[in-house]
Amino acid sequence: MATHFEMELDNLKSIIKKIGKLAEGQVSEAVKILLQEPEAAEGKIIKKTENKIDKLDIKIDEICQSIFALQQPVASDLRFIMSAMQISNEIERIGDLSISIVKKAKNIKEKHDLILKFDIADIARQVELITVKTNNCFASQDGNATGVIFVLNKDIRNSCEDAIHDIINEMKVNSKAVVSGTNLVIVLKHLERISEHCTNIAEYVYFTVNAKIIKHDKSDDLKAEE
Amino acid sequence: MKDIKIKVNDLSLYYGDKKALNEITMDIPANKVTALIGPSGCGKSTFLRCINRMNDLIPSVSITGKMLVEGVDIYDKNVDVVNIRKKIGMVFQKSNPFPKSIYENIAYGPRINGMKDKTELDEIVETSLRQAAIWDELKDRLDDSALGLSGGQQQRLCIARTLAVSPDIILMDEPASALDPISTSKIEELVHQLKEQYTIIIVTHNMQQAARTSDHTAFFYMGNLIEMGKTNSIFTKPVQKQTEDYITGRFG
C-alpha cells in the first residue's frame, strides 16, 4: 500500500507531467504558427494555456515547499523534489519562449521563402521532438533516456548556429531582408533556448535517478555517453 | 591512522546461541560524531556496549573479532576493563542521576579516581557543567538534589558527570528520545560542541537527529552493518538499497 507521502509524490509527478504536456502543446502551437501563414486564430489558445502553466508552476512550488517543511525528504525523494522545483521553472520558461516565437513570427515578411531558404522547418520540428522526448524522459524517470536528448540538443544548436550565420550573410547583401532576418534570428535563438531548457530537464532526471550532477558539464559528448 | 579512534574488525557477538552482531568491520573517526541508525533490535545498543565492554556484565555473551581503541585491542586478556571504562563515558536514554546533590553527582567520579582537593573538585564541577551547557542554569543551586531537575536538565547533568572524569570517547544511547523538542535541540547542540574534544558515538532512532548531529552515519540491520559513510552522502545518495528504503521510510 502506498503511504500518504508516496501519494503526495505521485501527485507532484502527475502535475509536472501535466504542465509538461501543456508546454509541449505551446511549442507545437508556436511551430505551427511559425511555419504557416497567415496567423489565423493565433494568440487566444496560447494565452489561455500560458495562464494554466503559470498557475501549475506556482502550485508545484507550493507542494514542494510543504513537502520540505513537513516530510524532510531524503535520498531519492529529496532529489526528486529538488528536481521537480527546477523542472517546473524550465517548463514555465519553455512556455514563455513559445509565446515570444509567436510574437516575433508576426514580424517576418515573406516568411515562407525565408523558412524554405534557411531550413527553418527542420529545426522547428526537431525542437518539437525534443520537447516530446523530454516529457517522456521525465514520465519514465529513465536515466538512460537522457543521452538521446543531449545529442538532439547538440544537433539543434548546430543547425541554429548555421542558419543564423546564413541569415546574417543574407542581410549583409540584401538590406530589405534585415527586419525579417533579425526577427528570424530571434526566433531561432528562442528555439535553441527551448532545446536547452529540455536538456536541463533531462539533466535533472539524470540527477534524480543517478544521484550525479551533470549540469555545467561542458562536454555534450561526455553527457551523451553517460 | 591517527584520525581513526576506534577500529572494529570482524566483530561478532552472541547472546547464548543467538548472533546479535555479525562480523562488523568499521572505522570510527576521532573527534567526529558517528551516528548509529537502524530499526529496533538491529544491534545498535549491543554494538555501542561492545565499545566500553559493558556486555561483559551479561553472562551469556560471547564475542569474537577485534575492537581496537587507539590501537589497543580492548578484548585482549591483559587489558584492564576499569581503565577502558575511564576513557569511555556513556550516556543512556533514561537519565540516571544519583539521588544526591547536583555537585555530588559531578564530583563523584573524580572522587572515586582519588581526587580530594576541594578547589580542584570545584573547578571540575564548574568546567563540566559549563561544557554540558548547563552551568548558568544550575550554578546557584549546586546543593539541591539532582532529582529535582527537569528531564532535559538531568540528561545534561549526566553528560556533565561523564565529562568530569575526562573521557576520550562518549557513547550515547538514544540520549534525547525521552526529551521535549527544546531539550532535544540543547542536547544536539551540545553534541556538536563536544566533538571538538571528544569522539562521540550516538545511537538514535530519530533519522533527522542523526542527520543534524553526526558527521558519519552507520546503518545497521539485523546485526549487520549495511552501510557506513559521510552523513551527507548517506542522506542524499546512499549506496545500498536497504539504506535508501530505511531512511526514506519504505522499509519492510
Ligand SMILES: Nc1ncnc2c1ncn2[C@@H]1O[C@H](COP(=O)(O)OP(=O)(O)O)[C@@H](O)[C@H]1O
Ligand atoms: N541482554 C540480552 N540478552 C539476550 N538478547 C539480547 C540482550 N540484549 C539485546 N538482545 C537481543 O539482541 C538484539 C539486538 O538488540 P539491541 O542491541 O538492543 O538492538 P537496538 O539497540 O538496535 O534496538 C535483539 O534481538 C535483542 O532482543
Ligand SMILES: [Mg+2]
Ligand atoms: Mg537500543
